[in-house]
Amino acid sequence: MAKFPQENPNPVLRVSQDGVVLFGNRASQKLLDHWTCSIGTPLPDIWREKVTERFRLGVAGEAMLECNGRIFLLQLVPIVENHYLNIYGRDITERRQAEQALAQAMQELQGHINNSPLAIVSFDPEYRITEWSAGAERMFGWRADEVLNKTITDLRWVHEEDAQHVASLSADMFAGRTSSNAHANRNYRKDGSVIECEWYNSALRDMHGKLISVLSQVLDVTERKRAEQHLEQSNQKLNEILASIQDDFYVLDHDWNFAYANRLFTSRVGKEPEDFIGHNIWKMFPKHRGTIVEENFRAAMEKREIRRFEARGKYTSAWYRLTVFPSAEGITVLGADITKRKLAEDALRKSKKQLQLLNETLEQKVQEKTAEVHQLASDLVRVVQRERHRLSHILHDDLQQRIYAIRIQLTFLHDELQRENEGARREVSDIEKQLAEALEVTRNLSIDLSPPILRDEGLSHAIKWLAARMGQRYGLPIELQADGVFALAEEELHVLLFNCVRGLLFNVVKHAHASRAVVALQWSDADLRIEVRDDGIGFPVDGPLQPVNRDMSEDNEVQSSSGLSAIRHQLRLFGGRMEIQAAPGAGTQIILIIPVTEGDQKNVATG
Known part of the structure; x- marks a missing residue:
């Protein structure tokens, strides 16, 4: 025992x-x-x-x-x-638990390895592949049973152009000169396609330094490389675009530090772009604190809204138009030098001011000249009317009296001759008849030169008298349409309008072959409108200013044309105008428009 x-x-x-x-x-x-x-x-x-x-x-x-x-x-x-x-x-409880934990850990590790995007490959000291993960199968296309116990050279795996470099790195590791390395090279897949890979290798050695195995973790960076190439191309294009911008361009982050600044902007203060990057704008340019620049920059940064404004430089004499865009980094600023435009605007404002002064001066001179012309026209009308009145007075007080005296003498002579000489008596009777006709002509001429009603009544009464007189003399019915007296404070204008209406009515009598005529007076805002229309034969408005009259002589045509032109000219002297509406066979309508308000009327008693 x-x-x-x-x-x-x-x-x-x-x-x-x-x-x-x-x-x-x-x-x-x-x-x-x-x-x-x-x-x-x-x-x-x-x-x-x-x-x-x-x-x-x-x-x-x-x-x-x-x-x-x-x-x-x-x-x-x-x-x-x-x-x-x-x-x-x-x-063996503890050992068993440790083995189970290790097995569990190995199982979890294998799961992580299989789920990892990395390919896990291990080699023994003879370069044979001893581990080929699921990630390696996905990355390179070979199954594990196709590559295990094979060397790198047994497979078409490393790209020919990278083979020498890979062999040199591997030799250093297997020889113990390095314990780990990382490199990038191209690898073939089983289907012959090429992928870009990054290799992370480490060597495991025993306590005596003898190589046990080499573990490699491989990352497929093909897509990343393509993305990097695309990014590089995009950055190149972006740099070309930024370089092509002919305005100031810079980016500020949320801490107000420069994240980017183009050379055009930095050169304005004699610096390079790298002198700005990472520096605070308010420390570099303190004069902009509390200005419209800071106000708009902070609004764009805090409210995330686009701001546009103009500002004068604090460190240069230039003017700038600034547009501020909120961005993920902070704000992006685009500034254009508008100094030339500002100078041009200032010059334009000065020119406009000078032009305005010149216009005011010209307007004043035009007003003065217009007043002079108006005064001259009034004086002319007054002189003509005075001369008409003088002639009318001569005809009435002198010539008519002389004719009356001659008629009386002829009456006595007729009585004396009647008893002795019948032939002489008849001759005297003819002379008396001619004198009576001459007397009637002078009486009418005296009234036509200076109608007595012009001195006492308003314009409507004067035209009413004129319509009655012309109806008696020429047999033309003339209707007057006037709601009021239409008496004007300015006598010269009163006379001018009466003479214009009389001239137009004479044209109707002589040329229009009308059966009736109408004269209408009306106030219209600040104008007096006088319309003279008839139902005669009319005339083409786009032709010469004359009625269509087959019976008119050449002299009458010229007289009619010059009459209308004279009326238009006289109206213009008083700031008025004449409008003509006519057509062959459709009558004629002529409108006289003169600037005068009802407040310019004078008080006239109506009977």
């Missing part, structure tokens, strides 16, 4: 060939309790079968037993010649 010390911390048992417990040390009691047996009693059936199996085979074997939360490794050693079997137990 000395071979089975009681102090052995591990369980030790001896059982007979038929499974009866012959001996057990103190450490084995936990096993016996688990099996519910003791010294001299048989083991449970399943364990007796294991004992029988060991005797049958004649070799030792192992079995696992879980007992009260512990795990034991039992070694069954048959001593065939003595017909018993020794059981040596060892508590």
